[in-house]
Amino acid sequence: DIQMTQSPSTLSASVGDRVTITCRASQSVRSWLAWYQQKPGKAPKLLIYKASSLETGVPSRFSGRGSGTEFTLTISGLQPDDFATYYCQEYNSDLGTFGQGTKVEIK
């Protein structure tokens, strides 16, 4: 089974900050990786697919990089609406595996 590990688990930041979340896979997932944003009581929302492709309608301050086993999600210029929990998910395997999540909170 593929394991996905995100770091950090919690991130404290201020509006306007540039923040980066890392996701590591236990084996190569090529570029088959997605990032999601989830707010309390809501379903997750797809932000990035294929490691670096921005989903339609997602602001350009979100960007993804990486391939193989190491990936990053960067938010350039954190906005009030961005305080949420972020998950990576590999879909190289049949079902896909999620990371444990990174909560971005207000400093």
Added chain:
Amino acid sequence: HLQLQESGPGLVKPSETLSLTCTVSGGSISSGGYYWGWIRQPPGKGLDCIASIYYTGSTYYNPSLRSRVTISVDTSKNQFSLKLTSLTAADTAVYYCTRRGLGLKGGIDFWGQGTLVTVSS
């Protein structure tokens, strides 16, 4: 605009079987190009994939749940369903039905609103 809507009981007793249905509107399951699946999220915890199915009937299961899970599709009703047997408190979670693209565009682009299932006597 595609919409997914979960339906099923909110409270189930331990050892019983959970049956959930996802009704898809604004698009056809039979058009192909997507996996249809179920993901759950225990209160305050992360996301776990349970199972997924292609409209042809090909299925994929989480190995840790495989012995208790069945996913099925009814293309005539544009629905897919989940059965989870031998429930315990550990199965208490919000259950989401989802659509995931095939191949590289494989992110989950549509989610149901989620339904909270509580396992309790």
